[in-house]
Amino acid sequence: MSEVRRRWVTWFRKARAIFSIYFQDSLAYRGQAVIWILTDVIPAVVMPLVWLSAYNGRASIGGYAPGEMVLYYLCMVTFTNFIVAHLMWDVAMEIKEGQFSVYLVRPFSYLQTTFIRNLAWRVFRLMVFVPMLALVVWLYAPHLTNVRFHWGVTFWLSLVMGHVVSFMLAYTLGLLALFFQEVFSVYNIYYIPMLFLSGQLVPVGVFPEWLQALSRYMPFQYTVALPTEIFMARVPESVAWQSIGVQVVWTVFLYLLAKVFWRKGLLYYTGVGM
Amino acid sequence: MRRYWRLYKVFWRNGFRREIEFRANFWAKVLTNFAWLFFFVALVEVIYARTNAIAGWDRNDAFLLVATSYWMGSVASITFFRNLGMLPSLIRLGTFDFVVVKPVSSLFWVSFRFVNMDEIGTLIGSFAMLGYAVSRIRPLPGLEQVVEYFVLCFSGLTMYYSLYLLTMTLSFWLVRVDNLSALIDTILYMARFPTDIFRGIVQRILTFVIPLAFIATIPSKAMLGRMEWWLLPVGVGLAAFLLMCAVAFWRFATRHYSSASS
Numbered sequence: 001m002s003e004v005r006r007r008w009v010t011w012f013r014k015a016r017a018i019f020s021i022y023f024q025d026s027l028a029y030r031g032q033a034v035i036w037i038l039t040d041v042i043p044a045v046v047m048p049l050v051w052l053s054a055y056n057g058r059a060s061i062g063g064y065a066p067g068e069m070v071l072y073y074l075c076m077v078t079f080t081n082f083i084v085a086h087l088m089w090d091v092a093m094e095i096k097e098g099q100f101s102v103y104l105v106r107p108f109s110y111l112q113t114t115f116i117r118n119l120a121w122r123v124f125r126l127m128v129f130v131p132m133l134a135l136v137v138w139l140y141a142p143h144l145t146n147v148r149f150h151w152g153v154t155f156w157l158s159l160v161m162g163h164v165v166s167f168m169l170a171y172t173l174g175l176l177a178l179f180f181q182e183v184f185s186v187y188n189i190y191y192i193p194m195l196f197l198s199g200q201l202v203p204v205g206v207f208p209e210w211l212q213a214l215s216r217y218m219p220f221q222y223t224v225a226l227p228t229e230i231f232m233a234r235v236p237e238s239v240a241w242q243s244i245g246v247q248v249v250w251t252v253f254l255y256l257l258a259k260v261f262w263r264k265g266l267l268y269y270t271g272v273g274m
Numbered sequence: 275m276r277r278y279w280r281l282y283k284v285f286w287r288n289g290f291r292r293e294i295e296f297r298a299n300f301w302a303k304v305l306t307n308f309a310w311l312f313f314f315v316a317l318v319e320v321i322y323a324r325t326n327a328i329a330g331w332d333r334n335d336a337f338l339l340v341a342t343s344y345w346m347g348s349v350a351s352i353t354f355f356r357n358l359g360m361l362p363s364l365i366r367l368g369t370f371d372f373v374v375v376k377p378v379s380s381l382f383w384v385s386f387r388f389v390n391m392d393e394i395g396t397l398i399g400s401f402a403m404l405g406y407a408v409s410r411i412r413p414l415p416g417l418e419q420v421v422e423y424f425v426l427c428f429s430g431l432t433m434y435y436s437l438y439l440l441t442m443t444l445s446f447w448l449v450r451v452d453n454l455s456a457l458i459d460t461i462l463y464m465a466r467f468p469t470d471i472f473r474g475i476v477q478r479i480l481t482f483v484i485p486l487a488f489i490a491t492i493p494s495k496a497m498l499g500r501m502e503w504w505l506l507p508v509g510v511g512l513a514a515f516l517l518m519c520a521v522a523f524w525r526f527a528t529r530h531y532s533s534a535s536s
Contacts, residue, residue, distance in 0.1 A: 031451040039460045046464055049471040053329035054321060061324045185302040192313045202320055211320075
């Protein structure tokens with residue numbers, strides 16, 4: 001028993017060290033961080049204005065009343081800061097330039113390192129974002145009447161799992177760089193369905209039926225859209241649990257895929273600079 | 275002036291040769307950019323499936339607006355966007371030294387050195403879209419409107435260049451901020467929506483302080499024949515003024531440049 005415990009304690013200490021390294025790394029580039037956050041926040045803050053000018057007296061669009069539409073974007077952009085991982089660019093860059101070799105000889109798995117690194121960055125972003133959110137809420141205050149949130153277990157679970165699914169997507173894509181030289185155009189294309197179907201542009205409920213149906217078979221809406229909709233109490237409890245199940249399935253699938261990529265990919269990896 | 279023209283022709287030839295060298299890569303980039311145009315068209319379609327007008331802009335007006343902001347965006351990235359985007363790293367690494375010692379204006383070199391061909395597909399695509407949208411305006415716009423449109427687009431591009439230059443020049447002091455160009459990119463993204471969605475003071479700021487409105491909304495309104503006439507001289511004047519400010523700021527910054535390498 002104590003052996004197991006000791007191993008956990010060591011693991012936790014390592015994890016904390018990695019977290020604090022990457023947290024400080026984010027702090028060092030805080031100017032950049034603010035800009036990256038703004039590039040997410042500005043479109044998300046403008047979209048409610050687009051919609052508000054589109055109602056023209058309609059009571060609801062895609063099941064959203066004007067106030068709910070505004071609220072959707074505010075919640076979504078907040079969760080996006082924690083959920084959506086973009087680190088395939090970093091992974092691919094490290095593989096291409098050979099720094100990746102360093103991780104291979106470390107006594108800590110690359111998957112875990114990357115996960116903690118992403119988490120550190122996400123937590124940092126969330127902290128920088130909070131003052132911006134306050135400003136945005138103040139700006140939109142007249143539209144935010146009758147606000148009711150669902151703080152239940154399903155919300156927290158779906159939020160954490162959304163983070164995990166998005167991370168696994170980015171990680172798996174990052175490992176593609178082991179096989180192919182030119183992965184950056186692939187990533188660039190990846191953003192098109194990702195932004196569209198994850199609910200970061202418009203709520204999934206606004207899509208035409210066929211696109212909603214297609215979206216259910218893609219991982220993207222299970223990253224940001226699901227926790228946002230659960231939080232806004234738009235998802236019945238049973239459907240929420242079912243969707244969390246889908247998040248788990250995607251995580252397992254992507255994890256196995258990443259494992260295959262890892263095993264096959266290391267055979268191709270040349271270790272530039274060694 | 276003749277010398278600069280000749281130089282610019284060489285830059286174009288170089289840009290073309292570079293793309294020919296990695297042909298597969300070139301087509302991949304062209305396709306990717308084209309996909310992003312399609313992406314935005316899809317967004318417009320999704321929104322207009324649920325409504326008939328956004329702040330008085332119907333679906334065809336919206337296509338005109340999107341086509342306008344896309345073609346202006348691609349002209350910007352073919353000519354100056356990528357170049358000025360490299361300025362922070364030129365400064366951080368000290369390579370800007372080599373620019374200063376060249377016998378041409380450093381501003382010209384920094385702005386136009388690399389011609390970025392991979393937006394050529396987007397340019398053609400958005401022009402096709404522009405043609406489609408214009409052909410469906412009733413009554414068809416007259417020559418006067420078309421001329422106004424292009425004059426305002428040119429002013430808009432000048433403003434875009436000036437604002438971008440003003441921002442990037444800041445990197446002489448803010449060495450660690452090399453994603454400033456991403457921020458400017460986001461601002462252009464906002465120009466794809468009509469600035470009529472903003473109200474009151476915000477709208478005025480976006481017209482006269484950060485002249486986002488001039489980048490796509492006002493030229494499109496000129497084409498639609500819905501623009502107040504006085505915006506034309508104001509637009510041209512504002513463009514000239516901003517360009518002068520940006521160049522003055524650039525001169526000020528380069529005078530205070532202390533190389534990173536030496």
